[in-house]
Amino acid sequence: MRRIINSGFVISLFLLSFLFILSCSQEEIGDLKDTLYVRHEGADMPAHIYGNATEKVFLVILHGGPGGDGLTYRAGTIKSKIEKECAVVYFDQRGSGMSQGRYSEDGISVDIMAEDVLALAKVIRHKYGDDSQIFLMGHSWGGTLGTAVMLKDQNAFSGWIEVDGAHDPKGIYFEYPNNFKRVADQQIEANRSISYWEEVKNNISKLDTTTYTDDDFYEMNREAYKAEEQLADDKVVFKVGNGIQSELLVTFFFKNNPLTVGWNGSDTQVILVRDQDIFEKLSYTDRLNEITIPSLILWGKYDMVVPPKFAQDAFDNIGSSSKELVIFENSGHSPMFLEPDLFAQVVIDFINENK
Amino acid sequence: MKKSWFFSLLCLVCSGLCGQNSVDSENEVQDKPNSFMDKTEFRAGYYGNFYWNPGLTFGAEYLWKERVRTKEKKKRTKIITKQWLLNGTIGLSWDPRTELGVFTNYGILWRRTNTKGKQINIQFNPLGYYRSFLPETYEVSGDRVDKVFLPGRNYFAPSISFGLGKLRKGKKLTGRYLNATYMLRTPYNASFLPSIALEYGYRFNIKKKRKHAKDNQ
Numbered sequence: 001m002r003r004i005i006n007s008g009f010v011i012s013l014f015l016l017s018f019l020f021i022l023s024c025s026q027e028e029i030g031d032l033k034d035t036l037y038v039r040h041e042g043a044d045m046p047a048h049i050y051g052n053a054t055e056k057v058f059l060v061i062l063h064g065g066p067g068g069d070g071l072t073y074r075a076g077t078i079k080s081k082i083e084k085e086c087a088v089v090y091f092d093q094r095g096s097g098m099s100q101g102r103y104s105e106d107g108i109s110v111d112i113m114a115e116d117v118l119a120l121a122k123v124i125r126h127k128y129g130d131d132s133q134i135f136l137m138g139h140s141w142g143g144t145l146g147t148a149v150m151l152k153d154q155n156a157f158s159g160w161i162e163v164d165g166a167h168d169p170k171g172i173y174f175e176y177p178n179n180f181k182r183v184a185d186q187q188i189e190a191n192r193s194i195s196y197w198e199e200v201k202n203n204i205s206k207l208d209t210t211t212y213t214d215d216d217f218y219e220m221n222r223e224a225y226k227a228e229e230q231l232a233d234d235k236v237v238f239k240v241g242n243g244i245q246s247e248l249l250v251t252f253f254f255k256n257n258p259l260t261v262g263w264n265g266s267d268t269q270v271i272l273v274r275d276q277d278i279f280e281k282l283s284y285t286d287r288l289n290e291i292t293i294p295s296l297i298l299w300g301k302y303d304m305v306v307p308p309k310f311a312q313d314a315f316d317n318i319g320s321s322s323k324e325l326v327i328f329e330n331s332g333h334s335p336m337f338l339e340p341d342l343f344a345q346v347v348i349d350f351i352n353e354n355k
Numbered sequence: 356m357k358k359s360w361f362f363s364l365l366c367l368v369c370s371g372l373c374g375q376n377s378v379d380s381e382n383e384v385q386d387k388p389n390s391f392m393d394k395t396e397f398r399a400g401y402y403g404n405f406y407w408n409p410g411l412t413f414g415a416e417y418l419w420k421e422r423v424r425t426k427e428k429k430k431r432t433k434i435i436t437k438q439w440l441l442n443g444t445i446g447l448s449w450d451p452r453t454e455l456g457v458f459t460n461y462g463i464l465w466r467r468t469n470t471k472g473k474q475i476n477i478q479f480n481p482l483g484y485y486r487s488f489l490p491e492t493y494e495v496s497g498d499r500v501d502k503v504f505l506p507g508r509n510y511f512a513p514s515i516s517f518g519l520g521k522l523r524k525g526k527k528l529t530g531r532y533l534n535a536t537y538m539l540r541t542p543y544n545a546s547f548l549p550s551i552a553l554e555y556g557y558r559f560n561i562k563k564k565r566k567h568a569k570d571n572q
Contacts, residue, residue: 035452037492039503043544044489046453095544098453100487100508105545119495126493126500257408257450259550267546 032087036127040119041112043101047120048090050074051083056132057158057355058124059347060089062117062142062149066272067265069097071255073139075247076337077344085348086135086355091120093145095268097261108271110278114148121156133355137161137347140306140333144169147284150291159294159354161347162314164306164333170212170283171313172306176220177209179307183227192234200227212280214273224304228332237302238330238338248337288317294354295323298346300331300338324350392561394418396529400556402446402536410448410456412554416440416464436468442478448552454507458485458538460514472522476532478515485512485540514538516554528557 034049048071049058059082061073070090082088092099094116095108117136125132136157138146143165150160166172181204184197200223207216231237240248252258272278295318299311308327315325326346328335336343396416403409420439425432442464448456462480492506518534534554541547 035490037489037506039492039494039506040496044492044506044508048452098450099544100454100548101544102508102542103545108545122495122498122500123493254407255452257404257453259404260450260548263548264544267544271545 031083036123038091038116038120038123039101040116042103042107043094043099043116045094045099045101045116045120046070046092046097047123048074049087050079050090051087052085053087053128055086055355056129057086057351058089058128058132058134059086059161059351060091060117060120060124060134060136062091062136062138062145063093063096064140064142065096065265065269066093066141066278067096067267067269068141069256069261069265071097071251072248073336074251074255076241076244077340078336079247081341081344082347086351089120089124091117093117093268095271096264098256099264105271105275108268109276110145110148110272110282113145114152117145117149118153118156133158135159135161135351135354137163138165139163139336141166143167143306144278144282144284147288147291150293151284151287154291154293157293159296159350160291161296161298161350163298163336164300164303164311165314166306166310167288167314168283168285168310169279170281171285171310173212173217173220173279174209175307175309176224177204177207179304179309180204180220180223180227183231183302183304187231187234187236192236193230196230214279217273217279221305224333227304228302231302231304231332236330237300237332240334240337241340244337244340285313285317288314289319291318292320294350295320296346296350297323297325298328298335298343299325300328300333300335302331303333305333322354391417396558396560398532398556398558400532400554402552402554403448404550404552408448408450408552410446410552412444412446412556414442414444414446416442416558419463431470434470436466438464438466438468440464440466442480444480453489455488456485457488458483458512460484460512460538462514466520468522472524474520474522474530474532476516476518476520476534478517478534478536480514480516483512483514483538485510485538508543510540510543510548512538512540518554520558528559530558532556532558 031051032049032053035046037044037046061070063070063072070092074090078088094113121134124134134157136146136149143162144167146160146162146165147167180200184201187197188194207219228237232239297311297314299308301308311325315323328339328342331338394417398414400412402412417440418438419441422437424435443461445459460480460483462478462482464476464478467475486509487507489506492503494501494503514536516534516536518532520530520532522530536552536554538550539547
């Protein structure tokens with residue numbers, strides 16, 4: 001009998017300790033860990049919200065692609081540092097990631113997707129309070145979408161952060177050859193991977209870069225990613241650290257359904273690129289002066305995917321009196337993963353200055 | 356569309372197999388189970404895309420037609436059984452962060468069993484329904500934000516399965532199976548969503564269980 005009582009006591013003690021540890025850890029985190037969906041114009045889009053929301057400051061990240069997914073960015077210092085300062089919202093755009101819904105092909109456009117982001121801002125304020133402050137960050141294609149959001153209603157946000165963003169998708173095609181030639185010449189002069197860069201120059205010279213075609217765009221886009229790998233092999237840009245690589249792999253395989261994400265992404269990209277010709281026709285450069293809220297422009301010096309020329313364009317043309325351009329000297333297209341500490345620092349400073 | 360050729364091909368295969376059955380009447384032995392329960396087997400198993408999308412399925416298979424061909428060989432008798440079964444399934448799958456899916460589908464199943472009990476299964480389920488259940492969802496219309504009650508979406512979800520199995524003679528669990536299932540959800544976003552899942556499970560027949568129990572006494 002005594003043995004039963006003793007073992008019951010031990011089990012109770014263990015359970016209580018376990019519950020105590022659980023409650024402590026939850027209090028210690030004190031952070032949001034929410035997944036909510038935004039239903040807008042026929043689409044249900046998930047927003048995964050992590051981080052410190054005690055000051056009701058939110059950083060909404062618009063993923064690249066078109067057709068990427070939000071949680072891909074939950075790695076490195078975005079997770080370990082920025083989430084400690086504010087709540088980060090990893091949002092899957094319409095037709096991307098784990099978004100679902102029912103609409104026609106006309107139901108996907110930059111205009112509707114920008115309205116989706118404004119709908120997300122309304123949901124955040126509805127759920128967490130009207131006094132919530134929201135910063136918007138767009139990476140790559142997210143820079144296109146984010147700029148469209150700014151031009152629609154920038155007053156919904158406290159600040160705009162463009163990271164290697166494609167605010168001028170139309171211009172990328174025509175800038176690719178110049179950028180390849182510039183970087184190739186630099187690398188040949190520095191005696192690095194000469195045969196590779198000669199071949200790149202040769203390949204690009206074979207393309208007709210005076211008239212836009214989707215095929216040539218994708219050819220140069222693929223070459224741009226390869227060129228960044230070469231630059232990383234030659235130690236011109238940093239490589240993604242092992243820790244971040246592991247986090248990215250875990251996210252890819254365990255945090256979303258990769259089959260669904262892959263299918264949705266390719267479907268959406270076909271509609272926006274092949275059917276709606278965004279890389280042939282769309283440009284916001286002439287309207288950047290309409291953006292007057294505090295803006296931060298972050299770019300990798302060796303970005304081959306969205307060349308650094310567009311960083312200067314954004315800085316020169318954005319109409320805000322409070323704007324800053326930061327070039328990451330050892331980064332390509334994704335400075336958040338290549339120079340994560342500096343990235344977190346400039347983002348956190350920008351948020352603290354403007355919240 | 357992409358999906359249509361796939362189902363057309365399957366229909367063709369099914370009709371071919373059907374035709375083959377009607378011709379193979381030589382050396383035919385008809386096994387005639389009596390009651391509805393004799394002809395019905397149930398099954399339960401795992402369903403999912405490995406770890407990120409686990410789920411369960413439960414189903415019933417009603418024996419519609421069966422042909423057994425026997426061929427005398429030098430050393431042994433070869434017995435090939437071909438069955439057409441009516442199939443119904445209910446299941447669920449779970450994406451840990453984003454949705455719980457409940458689905459049901461109905462169709463026809465063709466099964467070939469050889470002398471050793473090894474089976475080939477081909478399932479075609481043209482009638483399928485999938486309901487996704489989403490977490491906390493807010494609908495935005497203009498400046499109005501409303502929480503959605505029972506958020507989720509309804510989809511037409513036909514499916515096909517190919518798989519292997521094993522007949523377990525004299526066991527309570529009468530067979531096991533491993534199927535690869537291709538399910539479409541449509542309309543999904545601007546088109547449709549294909550999904551591929553693995554099913555692994557066991558079949559059982561309530562009546563046979565009693566019969567075998569008696570046989571073993």
